[in-house]
Amino acid sequence: MRISALAAETGLPLATVKYYLREGLLHPGVATSATQATYDETHVRRLLLVRALIGSVGLGVQQVRAILRLVDDPGDDLYATLGRAVSHLPPATERPDAGDLDPFPRARAALEALGQVYDPDYAAVAQLEAALAATEAAGMPMTSDRLLAYGRRLHEIAEYDLERLPGEPHAAVEYTVLGTALYEPVILALRRLAHQDVAAGRDLRG
Amino acid sequence: MRISALAAETGLPLATVKYYLREGLLHPGVATSATQATYDETHVRRLLLVRALIGSVGLGVQQVRAILRLVDDPGDDLYATLGRAVSHLPPATERPDAGDLDPFPRARAALEALGQVYDPDYAAVAQLEAALAATEAAGMPMTSDRLLAYGRRLHEIAEYDLERLPGEPHAAVEYTVLGTALYEPVILALRRLAHQDVAAGRDLRG
DNA sequence: TGTGATTGGATAGTGATACTTCCCAATATT
DNA sequence: AATATTGGGAAGTATCACTATCCAATCACA
Numbered sequence: 330m331r332i333s334a335l336a337a338e339t340g341l342p343l344a345t346v347k348y349y350l351r352e353g354l355l356h357p358g359v360a361t362s363a364t365q366a367t368y369d370e371t372h373v374r375r376l377l378l379v380r381a382l383i384g385s386v387g388l389g390v391q392q393v394r395a396i397l398r399l400v401d402d403p404g405d406d407l408y409a410t411l412g413r414a415v416s417h418l419p420p421a422t423e424r425p426d427a428g429d430l431d432p433f434p435r436a437r438a439a440l441e442a443l444g445q446v447y448d449p450d451y452a453a454v455a456q457l458e459a460a461l462a463a464t465e466a467a468g469m470p471m472t473s474d475r476l477l478a479y480g481r482r483l484h485e486i487a488e489y490d491l492e493r494l495p496g497e498p499h500a501a502v503e504y505t506v507l508g509t510a511l512y513e514p515v516i517l518a519l520r521r522l523a524h525q526d527v528a529a530g531r532d533l534r535g
Numbered sequence: 536m537r538i539s540a541l542a543a544e545t546g547l548p549l550a551t552v553k554y555y556l557r558e559g560l561l562h563p564g565v566a567t568s569a570t571q572a573t574y575d576e577t578h579v580r581r582l583l584l585v586r587a588l589i590g591s592v593g594l595g596v597q598q599v600r601a602i603l604r605l606v607d608d609p610g611d612d613l614y615a616t617l618g619r620a621v622s623h624l625p626p627a628t629e630r631p632d633a634g635d636l637d638p639f640p641r642a643r644a645a646l647e648a649l650g651q652v653y654d655p656d657y658a659a660v661a662q663l664e665a666a667l668a669a670t671e672a673a674g675m676p677m678t679s680d681r682l683l684a685y686g687r688r689l690h691e692i693a694e695y696d697l698e699r700l701p702g703e704p705h706a707a708v709e710y711t712v713l714g715t716a717l718y719e720p721v722i723l724a725l726r727r728l729a730h731q732d733v734a735a736g737r738d739l740r741g
Numbered sequence: 742t743g744t745g746a747t748t749g750g751a752t753a754g755t756g757a758t759a760c761t762t763c764c765c766a767a768t769a770t771t
Numbered sequence: 772a773a774t775a776t777t778g779g780g781a782a783g784t785a786t787c788a789c790t791a792t793c794c795a796a797t798c799a800c801a
Binding site: 378381382411419420466480487488512515525 | 580583584586587588590591592593613614617618621624625626642645646651652654657659660662663665666667669670672673674675677681682684685686688689690691692693694695696697710711713714715717718719720721722723724725726727728729730731732733734735
């Protein structure tokens with residue numbers, strides 16, 4: 330398959346395929362001469378994944394590059410790899426001052442109330458802190474009751490996810506990292522739809 | 536309070552306050568002369584809300600303007616207002632062809648399986664369809680089992696939210712629209728943290 | 742009452758981002 | 772032989788969220 334066929338197959342403009350190639354989001358094809366290379370199914374799949382991460386998840390090119398690197402050659406530590414992957418997901422947050430004794434008070438309190446691990450080096454902790462601070466600044470603070478209600482359900486979802494973790498390490502990393510990212514838009518859409526469903530006055534769950 | 540005090544109070548650069556004023560994200564102050572106006576607490580609150588929507592939720596200026604318009608003067612129909620608000624939340628989706636008989640097959644199937652209303656005019660339906668299509672394109676399709684698992688928990692969260700709906704209509708719209716948007720980053724952060732918690736091998740919920 | 746700071750208002754500039762266009766000489770294809 | 776396509780690179784474009792600069796009017800203070 331030549332590059333134009335690859336573009337046609339994925340529905341992307343040729344210039345965009347070249348751009349992703351240049352940016353390292355797509356591995357080069359096998360060069361058959363100075364001006365020719367062949368591409369295969371792995372390139373098609375990768376391009377579709379890149380589009381999903383950029384278009385649906387809303388990542389930037391840099392972040393996609395970072396995520397793909399993790400998926401392509403993960404360490405042997407799933408926990409650490411997951412942590413690194415999350416640090417590349419929006420919203421971006423700054424590292425706290427090294428001297429700050431309690432950089433994420435809201436997040437720490439929330440996690441303690443939920444009985445979950447509190448690891449201030451984990452990027453999602455800073456993301457939670459920023460999100461909670463934003464609700465306060467906007468005048469709609471999350472109550473701890475609501476945090477518990479949300480956290481419990483999301484923990485159940487996470488358990489569901491992790492119960493289905495593939496045994497093979499490489500597949501496990503791919504599943505965890507991509508599943509975290511790709512399913513987030515689904516979650517937001519489902520919540521919006523659930524709100525609509527409840528607002529419409531229907532509540533059919535037994 | 537003059538404009539420079541407003542900027543100082545909110546921690547925003549003066550130029551940014553002027554920019555939001557120009558873009559209609561902040562209502563003008565009361566002019567006291569040709570070159571002076573006074574601002575009050577409502578301006579402070581509005582600026583903090585704007586920052587939360589842009590910085591934390593990740594909306595663009597246009598979308599914030601649209602959301603604020605809805606909050607400021609909502610119709611009397613909460614359901615319709617919520618629908619309009621969601622249509623301004625990312626990811627943006629195109630309207631389907633008018634001739635398309637079944638524009639959102641994945642979303643329709645998912646909602647039917649969940650027993651929720653399926654209203655193709657509701658923007659979140661298109662968002663769900665796009666998100667599900669992206670998981671398929673990326674090679675990690677959502678199973679219907681997973682959709683049910685997620686959907687059930689998110690419906691519970693929505694019920695929790697709507698049970699706390701303020702009685703007064705204006706407050707109800709504000710609560711629903713802003714709550715939908717502002718709590719989403721919290722939800723994503725909590726899910727990421729729950730994944731981490733499960734991955735760390737701790738599972739303390741009874 | 743003068744002097745420097747501040748204001749509303751407007752225009753233009755900036756830096757980042759994600760493409761997109763254009764061009765090239767080498768090579769395929771017909 | 773004529774035409775099209777390739778890999779590769781450089782430059783251009785569009786959008787976006789600010790940010791900087793300028794202006795004349797007006798304020799605040801000495």
